Amino acid sequence: MAAGEPWTGEDQEHNDRCHARWLASVNRSTAQPDHRDEWYDAQCGGCRFWIPLSGELGQDYGACSNPASSFDGRVRFEHDGCEGFVLRADGSFG
Template sequence: MVSRGPWTGDARWHNDEVHERWLRLLNRPTGALDYRDEWYDAQCGGCRFWIALSGELGRDWGACTRATSMFDGQMRFEHDGCPSFMVRADRSFG
């Protein structure tokens, strides 16, 4: 394999594979029968401690940075959630 510089994470095939693999780790799949209505407004993408990745994967994925969350330091899907959610002051998402 020929090195073409630093990995940028912009290979579509790789991003699709990562997305599908990480989706298996969801805590609260929005399509699950036991998904509660009150969780809809408490998704990771709206949490003040969620930091989006850069590049294509950052459209859906970010890191949890809340020390009290069971997901601290892990990649999280923007529509997932956890009990440590804290809404952003500006109520933005993503």
């Protein structure tokens, strides 16, 4: 990116570093042995309060806007989840 140009978020190295760093804060990893089956249907990307980021990072990440969640105002991985999950009325994901 040239000096003075607006940031677009389309820097692959930067995005890869963010992805690795942000995965460290996942609440419910499917790789954990105690991951419960019902959590597969209650992932952030299917919550009515999940707002996807724009650009490439928005394919996997969004902001939580649920005032009942401890993650309100934080960037979350679309496959993460929490106790404040609310299913989208249309059943969409992402």
